[in-house]
Amino acid sequence: MRLLVVEDDKKLASFLKRGLEEEHYAVDVAHDGEEGWYLSQVNDYDLLVLDIMLPKLDGLALCRKLRQQRQDTPILLLTARDAVADRVTGLDLGADDYLVKPFAFAELLARIRALLRRRRGPLAMPLQVADLVLDPVAHRVTRGGQPIELTAKEYALLEFLMRHAGEVVTRTQIAEHVWDQHFDSDSNVIDVYISYLRQKIDRPFATRLLHTVRGVGYVLREEA
Secondary structure, eight states: OEEEEEOSOHHHHHHHHHHHHHTTOEEEEESSHHHHHHHHHHSOOSEEEEESSOSSSOHHHHHHHHHHTTOOOOEEEEESOOOHHHHHHHHHTTOSEEEESSOOHHHHHHHHHHHHHHHHSOTTSOEEETTEEEETTTTEEEETTEEEOOOHHHHHHHHHHHHTTTSOEEHHHHHHHHSOTTOOTTSSHHHHHHHHHHHHHTTTSSSOOEEEETTTEEEEOOOO
């Protein structure tokens, strides 16, 4: 899942980016509303986290512009304003949820998961391809009952592949959903991480699940 955080407090933005990446999200950050608007137009996000008090273009105006464009990406507003009228205004403009600062990071994560569930369905259900199982709640991966230890980026890549099991996914699709805006499309990073995954989920086992489709991308599937 790829998220956009628009927050002008650079310390808070850095904290949110680090914490969300530890939860295996790919995260882009903008520090003003105009930058947030630009990124929302050039990238495909699964969820937006917007501060209301933003320079250049405030969060409410940004939310309004996105909804006028008929974008249905979930929007979570962050703000120090706790008046009922402010919450009502944000929700009426098209926001899906509202969190008042200061907030517990655990609550932010729970609200993000809830919004993603509403849009994408049962994201919390375990994913399985053959005897490979990924539990997105416990962040646990096993194959044939044996636990497999993955780094945060390896886990995010595997989750993306398992959510698209049986589909050939391109390097561009992987980059857009697993890495952030600073990803160097000319690098071989994706191939390197595919190799890391193969070493952990395939090579110790009799049956290969992760396959290369030459000239196109990769697919995770059990072959007959």
